[in-house]
Amino acid sequence: xxxxxxxxxxxxxxxxxxxxxxxxxxxxxxxxxxxxxxxxxxxxxxxxxxxxxxxxxxxxxxxxxxxxxxxxxxxxxxxxxxxxxxxxxxxxxxxxxxxxxxxxxxxxxxxxxxxxxxxxxxxxxxxxxxxxxxxxxx
Numbered sequence: 001x002x003x004x005x006x007x008x009x010x011x012x013x014x015x016x017x018x019x020x021x022x023x024x025x026x027x028x029x030x031x032x033x034x035x036x037x038x039x040x041x042x043x044x045x046x047x048x049x050x051x052x053x054x055x056x057x058x059x060x061x062x063x064x065x066x067x068x069x070x071x072x073x074x075x076x077x078x079x080x081x082x083x084x085x086x087x088x089x090x091x092x093x094x095x096x097x098x099x100x101x102x103x104x105x106x107x108x109x110x111x112x113x114x115x116x117x118x119x120x121x122x123x124x125x126x127x128x129x130x131x132x133x134x135x136x137x138x
């Protein structure tokens with residue numbers, strides 16, 4: 001080994017090696033930034049979905065309480081889209097269809113409209129849920 005070879009081995013990184021390392025580091029950091037943005041969007045969407053599910057569950061429980069006996073089952077009425085119920089920032093309305101022999105079943109289609117993610121945030125997203133109730137025996 002000559003003195004020049006030993007001296008060159010101690011020089012450290014070349015400019016090209018340093019540039020490659022910086023580019024790799026930049027790509028990694030940008031990927032992490034993109035993933036954190038995606039994660040925040042998913043968290044926001046999950047919060048919206050959870051709130052909408054709570055509104056639907058509350059509506060179903062209210063309907064179940066109204067239809068606890070035969071009189072309530074026969075007298076429950078639809079809520080039209082022109083006069084929706086507002087719950088937690090969501091508009092809720094529903095249609096009722098009598099089905100089955102002797103109309104012993106009611107199929108209720110629940111519609112919700114409110115903040116959601118369809119074409120961007122703050123758009124009015126509309127969802128539909130269907131539930132069927134049987135006439136109480138008592």
